[in-house]
Amino acid sequence: MPKTADPAHNVLIVAGEASGDLHGSNLLAAAAEHYPQMRFYGVGGEKMHAAGCRILFSADELSVMGVVEVVAQLPKIIRRFRQLKQVLNGPKRPDLLVLIDFPDFNLRLAKVAKAAGVPVLYYISPKVWAWRKGRARLLAERADRLALIFPFEVSIFQPLGAKAEYVGNPLLDEFSKNQPQNLLRGRLDIQAETEIIGIFPGSRNSELRYILPTLIETAQLLHQQRPAAKFLLPVAPSLSRELLEKSFAETDLPVTFVEDNIYEVASACNAVLSVSGTVTLQIALVGTPMVILYKVAPLSYAIGKRLISVDHIGLPNIVAGKTIVQELIQDEATPENLSLELQRILDDEDYRGRMLEGLARVKDLMGEPGCSLRVAGLAHELLTQ
Numbered sequence: 001m002p003k004t005a006d007p008a009h010n011v012l013i014v015a016g017e018a019s020g021d022l023h024g025s026n027l028l029a030a031a032a033e034h035y036p037q038m039r040f041y042g043v044g045g046e047k048m049h050a051a052g053c054r055i056l057f058s059a060d061e062l063s064v065m066g067v068v069e070v071v072a073q074l075p076k077i078i079r080r081f082r083q084l085k086q087v088l089n090g091p092k093r094p095d096l097l098v099l100i101d102f103p104d105f106n107l108r109l110a111k112v113a114k115a116a117g118v119p120v121l122y123y124i125s126p127k128v129w130a131w132r133k134g135r136a137r138l139l140a141e142r143a144d145r146l147a148l149i150f151p152f153e154v155s156i157f158q159p160l161g162a163k164a165e166y167v168g169n170p171l172l173d174e175f176s177k178n179q180p181q182n183l184l185r186g187r188l189d190i191q192a193e194t195e196i197i198g199i200f201p202g203s204r205n206s207e208l209r210y211i212l213p214t215l216i217e218t219a220q221l222l223h224q225q226r227p228a229a230k231f232l233l234p235v236a237p238s239l240s241r242e243l244l245e246k247s248f249a250e251t252d253l254p255v256t257f258v259e260d261n262i263y264e265v266a267s268a269c270n271a272v273l274s275v276s277g278t279v280t281l282q283i284a285l286v287g288t289p290m291v292i293l294y295k296v297a298p299l300s301y302a303i304g305k306r307l308i309s310v311d312h313i314g315l316p317n318i319v320a321g322k323t324i325v326q327e328l329i330q331d332e333a334t335p336e337n338l339s340l341e342l343q344r345i346l347d348d349e350d351y352r353g354r355m356l357e358g359l360a361r362v363k364d365l366m367g368e369p370g371c372s373l374r375v376a377g378l379a380h381e382l383l384t385q
Contacts, residue, residue, distance in 0.1 A: 009383045012087060012094035012118075013042040013053060014109060016062040016102030018203030018238045019278035021045035023124065023170040023372075024100050027379075028052055030173075030372040035380045042098075043084070046237045056083070060205075060238050062105055077105065084109060088116045096383050099143075100124055103135060110142035119382045123147040123375050124170075125157070136160060144382060147375045150319070151367075167378070168371035171278070175285045176369045180267035184232075184260055190268075195229040197222060197342060198265060198272035198288070199255070200279055201244070203236035210295045211275055212247055217335035218273060219253050222342060231255040234265045271345045273338055276313050276327070284316040284324075284362045289355045291341040292327045316362045324358035 015024040025047035031038045032052060041054035043062070049055050061080060087093065089112070097113040099106040103126035110120045122143040126135050139146065140162035147167045148154060157164035185192065199215050201208060219231055233248075235241045235257050248255050258265055266272060266283045272290040274280055283290050292314040312318050314327045326341050328334075345352055 007037065009038050009095045010092075011038050011040045011042075011096045011098055011379065011383075012084075013040050013044065013048070013098040013100070014084065014102070014106055015042075015044045015048065015100040016059050016105055018045060018059070018236055020100040020102055020124070021047045021059055021238075022174060022278070024048045024053070024098075025051040026170055026173045026372040027098070027100075027123070027375050031376040031379065034373060035376055038376075038379065038383070040098075041094075043080075056087075062102070081105065081108065085112050088112050088118055093118055095119075096121060096379060098123060098379060101126070103139075107135060107138055107142065110139075114142050119144045121145045121147065121375075121379050121382055123167075124149050125153060125164075140164075145378050147378055149371065165378075167374040168368060169281075169366045170371045170375075171281050171285060172366055172369040173372045175263060175282070178261045178263050180263045180286060182264075182267055184258070184264050184268040188256055188258075190230060195226060195346065196269045197226075197229055197231050197346075198269035198274070198283075198290075199231055199233045200262075200265075200272055200274035200283070201233065201236075201239065202275035202277050202279055203238045205238065205240055205243075207275060207295075208239070208243065211293060212244075214293065214295060214333060214335055214338070215273065216247060216251060216253075218338040218342075219255065220251060221335050221339040223253055225339070225343060226346075229254075232265055232269060233257050234262055235259050271342050273342060276315075278315070280325075281315045281319070281362075281366075284319075284359045285366075287356060287359045287363070289345045289352055289359070290325050291338060291345065292325055293333045293338060294327065294329045295333050316359065319362050319365050320358060324362060325355060 013024055015021050021044045024044050028040055028051035042056055043059050044053050044055055045059045097118050097120045099122045101124040113120050120143045125146055125148055136156055137160055140157055140160035146157055146162050146164035148164055149169045151166045154164055154166050233255055262282045263286050266286040266288045269288050272283055272288050274290050274292055276292050276294045280292055294313055316324050328337050
């Protein structure tokens with residue numbers, strides 16, 4: 001008898017910000033190749049949409065950072081949560097819920113799914129080792145499987161009875177498919193010997209209010225000291241290019257806005273000023289020296305400082321377990337301090353060399369590609385067991 005084709009499986013997937021959209025798109029690509037019976041719909045961005053996900057609403061609506069900022073957007077967030085709750089409890093509820101990071105929203109959604117009898121695969125757990133450690137037990141209770149992207153996380157969740165496993169880091173999949181070709185300078189007609197400093201604002205519009213003036217003032221100081229240098233600023237799909245261009249138009253800075261993949265942009269730079277977040281690991285994979293900036297609303301920082309219990313906020317430093325690149329946080333993140341650190345990176349060969357060695361070590365520690373396929377395999381197990 002001919003083999004019967006596997007039935008289609010409907011998978012609700014929720015990624016709440018740009019990094020989740022990226023990792024979700026790679027998961028969808030792996031599933032399409034190896035488990036084509038999966039049909040994805042849910043919350044994401046342009047990358048997930050391009051990978052075949054039917055988007056119910058954009059992840060941009062949920063991507064807010066900081067206590068003060070979340071409060072301002074709370075009515076919209078609650079409305080969208082109720083929409084997904086109806087999907088999980090409706091007559092055509094999904095066969096599986098895949099949640100990517102974004103814990104404040106997704107942990108609550110996991111509870112709804114559990115009550116509705118929908119299995120939950122949680123991909124990229126909340127950073128319970130950094131703050132709000134009580135969420136580890138909630139996650140163990142509400143998720144049927146945990147796909148972890150840092151190896152040390154397994155020892156946190158398995159004692160709680162969670163079915164947790166290390167699947168590798170998803171950025172390695174993306175990096176393996178987007179190796180920098182070092183063509184950007186030529187396309188922009190920038191000579192090989194010209195110094196380029198990257199200004200990487202991240203992907204959250206809600207952060208720009210607090211970091212954009214600092215980014216601009218830092219670039220102005222650097223331009224005064226290094227008038228021959230040029231600046232590259234990558235614009236994430238979730239950011240307002242119009243806002244960025246308008247803000248920099250009031251200066252005389254030689255800044256070029258680009259929408260090329262982040263690895264290509266990082267490879268064109270001699271040094272990078274970056275906000276904290278996933279982008280810092282992307283820069284680390286390329287091996288471009290950087291300084292990390294972190295700034296939020298004063299109240300958000302005051303609250304977070306009491307809750308966070310780690311020595312580092314920069315992901316390269318967290319992976320390495322020590323300081324590889326400098327982190328300038330809140331009041332320390334002044335244009336003067338940031339400018340001095342970037343100039344040290346550019347001028348002190350020994351300092352730059354040590355940072356390059358550290359970044360190479362971070363890349364080694366992250367392991368091998370294949371994370372997205374492993375997560376797709378876990379989803380398939382939950383759908384067919």
